[in-house]
Amino acid sequence: xxxxxxxxxCVSGSAWAGEARPLTDDPAAxxxxxxxxxxxxxxxxxxxxxxxxxxxxxxxxxxxxxEMIAKNMSDQEIIEFLVARYGDFVLYRPPLKATTTxxxxxxxxxxxxxxxxxxxxxxxxxxxVAEVSVTDExxxxxxxxxxxxxxxx
Amino acid sequence: MNxxxxxxxxxxxxxxxxxxxLTLNPREIPSPLVGxxxxxxxxxxxxxxxxxxxxxxxxxxxWLLNFWASWCNGCKTEHPVLMDLAKSGQVTIYGMDYKDxxxxxxxxxxxxGNPYSVIxxxxxxxVGINFGVYGVPETYVIDKQGVIxxxxxxxxxxxxxxxxxxxxxxxxxxx
Numbered sequence: 001x002x003x004x005x006x007x008x009x010c011v012s013g014s015a016w017a018g019e020a021r022p023l024t025d026d027p028a029a030x031x032x033x034x035x036x037x038x039x040x041x042x043x044x045x046x047x048x049x050x051x052x053x054x055x056x057x058x059x060x061x062x063x064x065x066x067e068m069i070a071k072n073m074s075d076q077e078i079i080e081f082l083v084a085r086y087g088d089f090v091l092y093r094p095p096l097k098a099t100t101t102x103x104x105x106x107x108x109x110x111x112x113x114x115x116x117x118x119x120x121x122x123x124x125x126x127x128x129v130a131e132v133s134v135t136d137e138x139x140x141x142x143x144x145x146x147x148x149x150x151x152x153x
Numbered sequence: 154m155n156x157x158x159x160x161x162x163x164x165x166x167x168x169x170x171x172x173x174x175l176t177l178n179p180r181e182i183p184s185p186l187v188g189x190x191x192x193x194x195x196x197x198x199x200x201x202x203x204x205x206x207x208x209x210x211x212x213x214x215x216w217l218l219n220f221w222a223s224w225c226n227g228c229k230t231e232h233p234v235l236m237d238l239a240k241s242g243q244v245t246i247y248g249m250d251y252k253d254x255x256x257x258x259x260x261x262x263x264x265x266g267n268p269y270s271v272i273x274x275x276x277x278x279x280v281g282i283n284f285g286v287y288g289v290p291e292t293y294v295i296d297k298q299g300v301i302x303x304x305x306x307x308x309x310x311x312x313x314x315x316x317x318x319x320x321x322x323x324x325x326x327x328x
Binding site: 043056061083 | 179186
């Protein structure tokens with residue numbers, strides 16, 4: 001029985017060795033794949049990059065990208081290949097286009113609205129503060145109250 | 154009263170946007186391929202592996218291309234709808250068995266029936282990538298010139314078939 005266990009252990013040990021294989025045999029190609037894949041969105045699990053995702057489609061797309069790298073295609077060509085099939089959605093940095101203007105300009109518009117509102121409120125507040133006038137009667141009363149406070153402490 | 158007007162109106166606007174957001178499906182990504190020529194393919198057929206199913210054979214026809222797999226859950230929902238559509242004879246449905254095991258695909262068709270005129274096999278998912286498939290089932294309506302005119306992401310429901318697919322097919326047939 002012990003022998004059987006030992007054999008199982010030995011055999012299974014060799015099976016583990018295959019898991020963390022590099023993506024390609026060529027380190028330069030692997031670096032390019034990584035560099036590209038972090039810019040691309042996985043379509044199945046939408047908040048992951050192509051590099052992070054373990055979805056079967058992401059694996060297939062990495063395989064396609066790897067093959068295109070092997071064919072010496074430029075980054076631009078590879079990205080165009082994917083955009084032609086899946087649209088701008090695959091890009092984590094969407095291009096500036098008529099359909100994406102809200103996306104690009106929206107935050108700045110919101111910030112401008114916020115800044116204007118802030119300036120207007122501050123101005124109005126400073127005006128109301130300045131307008132407050134203290135009569136002599138009130139002034140005397142304040143002095144009196146302050147003096148009382150000093151006595152108590 | 155005036156003091157609450159501004160926060161209230163901002164609240165209403167935000168709720169409006171969130172409400173619209175709830176009705177959108179983030180899984181439905183508009184395909185850039187609608188209105189463009191369908192990618193060409195030549196794949197072995199599922200039943201007769203010696204034969205080739207090629208997109209070139211379908212020029213001049215209006216046809217449906219349905220990506221499916223025996224492992225896919227949405228395909229189960231969709232299958233009776235496809236069977237009914239095939240029986241009605243209003244449009245020819247072609248199938249693409251996407252990243253599937255052959256024996257399991259055959260068992261699936263034996264159980265549920267075969268709505269497809271011809272089935273191609275896309276074992277590694279390359280035809281799928283060329284069509285921009287990111288989740289099965291997906292169905293494409295392709296016109297006589299071989300241009301994709303409609304893409305259905307996810308299962309077809311009787312409602313979608315009645316209101317979108319069949320009217321479009323009729324229009325394309327008369328073009």
